[in-house]
Each structure stands twice: as C-alpha cells, then as structure tokens.
Amino acid sequence: MKLSPLLQTFVMHFGEMGSRWGINRTVGQIYALLYVSEKPLNAEEIAEALGFSRSNVSMGLKELDSWRLTRMQHLPNDRREYFTTPDDIWVIVRTLVEERRKREIDPTLSMLRDTLLQIPQNSQEEHAHAKMQEMHDLIEMLTNWYTDVQKMETERLVNLLKLGSKIYKLYEFKDKFTLVGGGKSKITKGTL
Amino acid sequence: MKLSPLLQTFVMHFGEMGSRWGINRTVGQIYALLYVSEKPLNAEEIAEALGFSRSNVSMGLKELDSWRLTRMQHLPNDRREYFTTPDDIWVIVRTLVEERRKREIDPTLSMLRDTLLQIPQNSQEEHAHAKMQEMHDLIEMLTNWYTDVQKMETERLVNLLKLGSKIYKLYEFKDKFTLVGGGKSKITKGTL
C-alpha cells in the first residue's frame, strides 16, 4: 500500500507530534494510519505503508495496545491479525485521558501524599510542604472534576462543553433568585 | 545547597515525569526545585543543588523561559540573575495549557484545516477526510471550551470545577421550567 499525499501529511504530522510527547515517531504514525484507514490493517501492510521493519511495527502495536488505543480482529480465512482504532472518537479521547491520568497524575498524587505525611523540619521544608499541598489540592480538584464529567454520556458532555462559561450565568441566578418549577420540583437555595 | 530528602523526592519525581513528556530530566528538576524553593535561586545554586553543569542549567532555564514558566529578578548588590516560579499556581496551570496548545493543538488544527481543503480523490481519501473532519471538530470544540472558561477569574472557575456535572442538573431545568427571577431579570427558554 502506498499512501496518498493526503494521508501522508496526516500520518507524518502525528509522527512529529508523537515525539513531542513521550510517544515515539513510529507509534504516532502507526496510530494515525489506523485512524484514517478505511479497513483494518495487518502488521505487514502497516510496515509497508510506513517503511518500517516488521519487528518495529510489532513493538509499536504492543505499545499502542498498552494504551488501549487499538482493537484487534481476524478476517475470514486469514490467520493474520488486523488492527483498527475505536470507531467512536470520544472513546479514544476518554481512553487517552484515563491512561495519561494513570501514568502521570496518579503517581504524582501518590508521591505528593506520601511526602506530605512527613513533618517539615525547618522553614525550607515548611515552605516546600505548603507548595506541595497547594499542588496536591489543585491536581485533586481537576481530577475530581474529570472523574465527575467523565461519567456523563457523550451527548450531555458535549452540551456542557458547548455551553462553556455561559452555564455559569445560570449558576449565579441560583443565589439571586428562587426558581419556581412548572412541574413537581422546586429549586431552592441549597439544591445544588 | 544540599537538598533534604523531602525536596529530593519531589525534585526527582519531576525529573522522571519530565522525560515522560517531551521535557527532559534536567528541565523537570530545575522547575521542581524552583517551585518548592523558599527564595529565588541563581544558576550556580541550581547547578550545585542538582549536580548539573553550569551550562546545562543555563540551557534548562532558557527552555523554561520559552515556556514562560519562570520569572527572573535581581537582588541588591548582586549581579547574578535569580529565578522563581510564579506565586499563583493557577498562573502556572494557565500558562502550561496555553503553551501546550500553541505547540501541539494549533499546529494540528492548522494541518487538519489545510488537509480538509483538498478534494478526496477516491473512497480511501473520502473516508480519511471524514475521520479528519471528525477529529478537527472535536479538537475545536474542546479548545473553544477552554478558551471560554479560561477567561473566567480563578474563583469562578474553581466554583465551576467543583460543581462538575452537578451543574448539568440545573441546565436540564432550563427546558423543563420557566424560571422566575426575584429581581429585574427573568430567565426563559433561549436565554442560554
């Protein structure tokens, strides 16, 4: 398989971007290729399309699998393994966030918690302690927020995102007004 | 300056994490050290505390400066440059997001826009085109959301984050009820 210039551009870009993250060029390109590919690809096809060795592709796919970003399947009368990315792009986003959280945030939070248990011995440690506490609380707030919205179904989440800060206007009314419902419920202060 | 075990742990952790991002170990450690440090540090002190060469520290500080994550100042009767991180952790977070956006998101969006201008020539390109459009729209939605909430002052943003998905309950009422204000305003359908 030879890549058309259109796909070429896309795939190469993700190669570059990959190396800007921790992920390497190969892995970025493989993922991009699978993402835009019409049909599932086997390792041989990927290697040929990207000009990597077969073994390199094998390692790249293993890496992607550890990120839970690929799906593997078999085709009738073909022993080779075929790979795709999830159809739903929101599944991809959610997986990415979860994995990065697991690999980057969780260990950091745990290091901070452990460190914060120690009693500061001097003013230097006192100051460091306070700064770490601040960082800990901020990360915790952000991850709690994500844990919460991540539970929403996609359609609702999209609505919330599209609303952005505008929803805050509504929130402000909570304290200014008593909101009288037209149905069974009645929203009063403290409901939220 | 010798680092106490407490600081050591913190600084080393950010070294490791740094290399998990595109940022290298040195840069991660320098930043962590400045973050927890009680007072501004000069390059010499940083080099000594972390065991790096003076020139390496110089390059690291330059890198951090390009991320706008450090502040430089002078002390009375001292020609050396002293470095700190911003006091307000929210400034740090906002800067980080902005810079990552500039370096990673914006180029990607621009590549996608350029590519999407091309007319797909076959079914393969057709499919790729559709997938790229999907990615483009999603990234745009997320960045628009960020652009929007990023304008809020920190206190409000924190409120919004703490509310999480709960605010959505309020949003739902919008369609079910007519909300009657106690002041001048009245919220009706279409206000948001």
Added chain:
DNA sequence: TAGTAATTTCAGTAATTACTGAAATGTAAA
C-alpha cells in the same frame, strides 16, 4: 575604557532511545 564577573554558545562526547534482522516462539491447518 579596562577589567572582572556572569551568562551563553557550541563542538565534542556520553547516554539514551529507536530500529533492524535473525532467531525463537506461537498458532492454526493439513
């Protein structure tokens, strides 16, 4: 303006990470 201290640059080297090809292992049909 010369002299000195501080910082940056950069060429060379060290360390790390990426990649390959060959061998080993796994897997399914005959």
Added chain:
DNA sequence: TTTACATTTCAGTAATTACTGAAATTACTA
C-alpha cells in the same frame, strides 16, 4: 504431529538527545 506461516523477542547498531567544558559574549564596576 508436522508444516507453514505469523508474531514476538532480543542483541546489535543507528540515530537522537542530553550534557559538559572551554571559549565567546554580555553586562556590570571601578
């Protein structure tokens, strides 16, 4: 089982990135 692929592993090598020390530049002081 045996055979014929398919996939993974891994040691060796290539490529990249990180780091240092010396030299050059910049900035301040006297």
